[in-house]
């Protein structure tokens with residue numbers, strides 16, 4: 001037995017297992033890149049639940065030749081400077097997504113900056129790069145991913161039906177759209193999954209976007225949250241105690257513009273409604289927390305869905321208070337004292 005340094009392509013395929021679990025994770029990474037690039041309109045097209053094709057088109061700042069080539073290298077990112085892991089303001093920062101995707105699929109990236117006279121396109125197939133070659137296009141970036149996991153049969157086997165994977169993609173897009181009301185989202189999918197949510201801005205933008213994505217029914221049966229306590233800003237909509245669901249699928253949590261799964265927030269919502277809602281019912285909520293980036297660690301999980309608050313107690317009590325006050329103002333009075 002001897003130790004050997006693994007080849008780059010194999011390292012990327014191993015890393016890809018963490019970043020790219022299923023088609024919806026590819027969609028998430030690519031749409032986040034489009035948002036980080038300042039896109040105002042993002043068009044998502046998928047076929048066969050994303051297994052056949054994922055295409056993301058944005059009108060963001062694009063990449064020049066040097067950046068385009070670097071973008072598919074591992075640990076290459078424009079978003080993290082020397083020492084600011086404590087101050088992450090972009091959705092991406094690991095520089096791993098494109099390299100990972102290129103190692104487990106046929107990846108094509110075409111991009112054009114505002115200054116460039118034309119676009120350029122590169123392809124990566126099982127880790128092998130070709131290009132750049134000229135490509136006629138408008139400013140922005142078009143990323144295409146075909147035959148995802150075709151070279152990773154073990155992973156392919158664990159994917160669900162096209163319909164289930166398409167559903168997971170829709171869920172990812174919904175969350176990204178809820179977090180970014182100022183961005184126009186178009187989702188071209190088969191039949192029911194197609195959506196078109198024009199940008200909304202100004203006061204009430206959040207409510208308008210939630211109406212587009214979740215339905216006006218929710219916004220009409222919810223109270224608006226708008227408080228700030230101890231540096232924790234709580235915004236969004238909290239459903240009336242009379243408007244509940246049998247599961248938690250309609251609870252959406254965002255921290256600094258990122259959709260998250262977080263026990264502290266889930267627990268705070270449960271506590272806030274403890275006096276109004278039966279234990280087996282779940283209020284519908286879209287909760288937006290804004291907090292100093294230094295107060296939260298987003299580098300806990302490769303997909304960045306989990307995070308850690310430095311002061312979980314402050315966040316919990318801010319959420320409980322925000323919801324409690326809004327419900328009280330709407331005439332719902334707690335019977336007992338809610339534990340903070």
Ligand code: ADP
Nearest residue numbers: 033037071077078092093094095096097098141
């Ligand atoms: P990360 O987002 O963590 O930086 P990625 O592998 O997702 O890593 O992307 C690598 C780099 O490629 C990004 O830092 C960015 O500079 C560039 N890039 C990726 N997608 C786009 C896009 N849609 N528009 C402009 N630049 C992009």
Ligand code: MG
Nearest residue numbers: 029033092097
């Ligand atoms: Mg990224």
